[in-house]
Amino acid sequence: MQAVTRVSGTAYPWGQKNVDTDVIIPAHWLKTVTREGLGKGAFETVRAQAGNVFDDPRYAGAQILIAGDNFGCGSSREHAAWALADMGIIAVIAPSFSDIFSGNAFKNGIVAVVLPQDAIDRLLVVAQDQPITVDLETMTVTTPYQDRFPFELDAFRRQCLMEGLDEVGLTLARDTQISKYEAGVAEHRPWISGERAHAGIVVEGSGRT
Amino acid sequence: MASRPLTLYEKIWADHVVERRDDGTCLIYIDRHLVHEVTSPQAFSGLRANGRAVRRPDLTLAVPDHNLPTTARRDAAGAPLPIADPESAAQLDALQTNTRDFGIDYIDALAPEQGIVHVVGPEQGFTLPGTTLVCGDSHTSAHGALGALAFGIGTSEVEHVLATQTLLLGQSKTMEVRVDGALGFGISPKDVTLAIIGKIGAAGGTGYVLEYTGSIIREMSIEGRLTVSNMSIEGGARSGLIAPDATTFAYLKGRPMAPRGAAWDAAVAYWQTLPSDPGAVYDRVVTLDATDIAPQLTWGTSPEDVVAITGVVPDPESFADPAKRDAAHKSLAYMGLTPGTAMQDIGVDYVFIGSCTNSRIEDLRAAAAVANGRRVSDGVHALIVPGSGLVKRQAEAEGLDRIFLAAGFEWREPGCSMCLAMNPDKVPPGLRCASTSNRNFVGRQGPGARTHLVSPAMAAAAAVTGRLCDVRDLVTHPAEGDRV
Numbered sequence: 293m294q295a296v297t298r299v300s301g302t303a304y305p306w307g308q309k310n311v312d313t314d315v316i317i318p319a320h321w322l323k324t325v326t327r328e329g330l331g332k333g334a335f336e337t338v339r340a341q342a343g344n345v346f347d348d349p350r351y352a353g354a355q356i357l358i359a360g361d362n363f364g365c366g367s368s369r370e371h372a373a374w375a376l377a378d379m380g381i382i383a384v385i386a387p388s389f390s391d392i393f394s395g396n397a398f399k400n401g402i403v404a405v406v407l408p409q410d411a412i413d414r415l416l417v418v419a420q421d422q423p424i425t426v427d428l429e430t431m432t433v434t435t436p437y438q439d440r441f442p443f444e445l446d447a448f449r450r451q452c453l454m455e456g457l458d459e460v461g462l463t464l465a466r467d468t469q470i471s472k473y474e475a476g477v478a479e480h481r482p483w484i485s486g487e488r489a490h491a492g493i494v495v496e497g498s499g500r501t
Numbered sequence: 502m503a504s505r506p507l508t509l510y511e512k513i514w515a516d517h518v519v520e521r522r523d524d525g526t527c528l529i530y531i532d533r534h535l536v537h538e539v540t541s542p543q544a545f546s547g548l549r550a551n552g553r554a555v556r557r558p559d560l561t562l563a564v565p566d567h568n569l570p571t572t573a574r575r576d577a578a579g580a581p582l583p584i585a586d587p588e589s590a591a592q593l594d595a596l597q598t599n600t601r602d603f604g605i606d607y608i609d610a611l612a613p614e615q616g617i618v619h620v621v622g623p624e625q626g627f628t629l630p631g632t633t634l635v636c637g638d639s640h641t642s643a644h645g646a647l648g649a650l651a652f653g654i655g656t657s658e659v660e661h662v663l664a665t666q667t668l669l670l671g672q673s674k675t676m677e678v679r680v681d682g683a684l685g686f687g688i689s690p691k692d693v694t695l696a697i698i699g700k701i702g703a704a705g706g707t708g709y710v711l712e713y714t715g716s717i718i719r720e721m722s723i724e725g726r727l728t729v730s731n732m733s734i735e736g737g738a739r740s741g742l743i744a745p746d747a748t749t750f751a752y753l754k755g756r757p758m759a760p761r762g763a764a765w766d767a768a769v770a771y772w773q774t775l776p777s778d779p780g781a782v783y784d785r786v787v788t789l790d791a792t793d794i795a796p797q798l799t800w801g802t803s804p805e806d807v808v809a810i811t812g813v814v815p816d817p818e819s820f821a822d823p824a825k826r827d828a829a830h831k832s833l834a835y836m837g838l839t840p841g842t843a844m845q846d847i848g849v850d851y852v853f854i855g856s857c858t859n860s861r862i863e864d865l866r867a868a869a870a871v872a873n874g875r876r877v878s879d880g881v882h883a884l885i886v887p888g889s890g891l892v893k894r895q896a897e898a899e900g901l902d903r904i905f906l907a908a909g910f911e912w913r914e915p916g917c918s919m920c921l922a923m924n925p926d927k928v929p930p931g932l933r934c935a936s937t938s939n940r941n942f943v944g945r946q947g948p949g950a951r952t953h954l955v956s957p958a959m960a961a962a963a964a965v966t967g968r969l970c971d972v973r974d975l976v977t978h979p980a981e982g983d984r985v
Contacts, residue, residue, distance in 0.1 A: 370655035396655035
């Protein structure tokens with residue numbers, strides 16, 4: 293994952309509420325086995341409309357997206373985060389995010405910044421013609437007009453973002469603790485592992501016996 | 502030491518903490534992992550790229566559902582038919598290869614047990630009370646119906662669970678959603694869940710784990726509870742729990758992957774300790790009296806846009822919140838609806854009965870009770886997609902397929918189908934669909950498609966009348982044992 297400490301520049305002043313992941317990336321784009329190339333499908337239905345913010349030359353190449361409440365609701369598809377990353381988005385600023393989306397965003401080096409609605413309203417105005425800065429060192433969103441909006445971020449997520457850490461690798465290092473937990477389950481809740489009853493499932497055409 | 506009363510969620514959480522970190526987040530053990538073809542290929546690629554194995558293939562089960570066409574899978578001679586779309590075929594092949602390479606149990610597309618992950622998990626007894634269960638699909642919340650802490654995850658988390666059998670999580674807040682009263686005739690669990698989402702809003706449950714309580718929930722079958730828990734995510738909550746009880750145990754006993762013998766007895770003894778303690782405190786409590794609710798359906802492009810079938814299309818100007826007003830204007834333009842129109846005056850072109858929300862046997866029985874002896878209205882395409890091969894087989898044993906076929910419905914093979922339009926089942930642009938699925942988002946059922954979320958009985962009623970109609974006007978005398 294690409295490390296990120298600060299992103300500054302043009303932002304899409306969108307402000308749309310309840311943006312679902314079907315809007316971020318429609319389902320027909322999900323028939324891929326890679327993470328790359330989804331930017332071209334990002335916001336497809338929005339971009340089909342004339343005068344949309346994503347095709348406005350004033351905001352071309354923006355790395356920040358300003359949205360409304362409940363951004364990323366709906367499907368768990370990480371393709372939404374991949375699509376945003378592929379179109380160059382590094383930070384999304386909104387009053388709230390769906391839980392699943394914000395997790396997916398962080399795992400792909402996208403900062404999900406939560407700010408109150410009045411701050412969003414202000415940023416939507418400023419971003420019309422001025423750059424916005426999101427800084428993970430100072431934990432603030434700032435504008436050239438001296439606006440300064442502090443935000444909060446889970447400490448671990450912040451560290452992962454700033455150092456570009458591999459979370460799977462970090463957890464694998466806790467193998468002893470995981471094995472110890474598994475031994476406890478085998479003793480107290482043995483049915484969790486069970487007798488592998490699903491070996492009885494009929495499996496056809498998969499090449500397995 | 503006397504401990505404070507705990508909620509169901511807190512008990513399951515406490516029993517799955519591998520390690521607590523200084524910042525309060527916990528490494529949580531995952532007991533069950535369901536895998537499907539769409540959100541897993543990149544996770545397996547990640548494992549390969551780093552030379553990592555799947556830690557617990559025995560706790561993992563894979564089945565294709567999202568992409569699979571729902572047309573016949575074998576020709577007249579019984580030979581498997583190829584999948585026409587090369588991208589879908591590649592994704593399905595990838596699941597087969599990945600599960601074989603990593604030693605994961607896999608239910609093949611042609612197996613009688615194949616179906617939608619969230620139908621298959623409970624049906625096979627893979628889903629158990631008190632377990633943590635994840636899947637790369639947001640409707641994993643469904644499994645909460647059996648008292649499992651179940652939630653949807655992204656592909657990076659799928660990779661994390663495959664490699665470590667854990668997730669790093671912060672504890673959620675808890676919300677009790679208490680539904681009391683008595684359901685009127687013709688009112689189904691789908692109407693209850695739509696009423697709840699209409700009440701709390703699409704983001705109302707964000708950051709919370711829901712627990713559904715109250716007499717209405719207690720009286721529901723597991724099928725009905727699955728419908729309610731399934732839609733938790735449409736209210737913003739990753740999980741929606743229902744305490745395990747005698748209904749749960751009776752449903753699970755004897756299922757292929759459920760424990761047996763002494764293990765079953767030990768499991769039940771443990772499951773009986775799980776319900777929230779008297780006096781347990783939730784961060785928020787929402788109550789709903791379901792006694793007077795009419796059949797519910799959506800008018801807009803968010804699942805929170807709920808109205809009774811007896812109501813009218815709302816006027817966006819009636820919303821106080823300017824953002825909501827603006828969204829409602831856009832929704833109505835997309836939906837091609839005019840404020841003040843009676844919901845029952847809206848004609849439909851498509852009817853879809855299926856999805857992980859409403860494709861189980863009771864759903865099909867409810868739809869069949871309405872379809873029986875009637876005809877699908879001229880010009881309406883009506884599709885029935887059973888949730889699994891076993892549901893399909895059961896329905897056929899009960900003669901439901903003959904009722905549907907005689908009425909002019911299509912009777913398909915199991916899969917996610919027209920719920921998300923990844924496979925060839927799509928609603929054409931500008932056309933209107935009464936759908937038993939879970940999302941009415943812009944373009945969800947196909948580009949430009951207009952979706953109204955309804956119960957199975959309401960969907961069948963729309964099919965036979967050609968419009969959104971009140972199912973209570975069609976079915977006045979409940980057939981013995983039918984849940985309409």
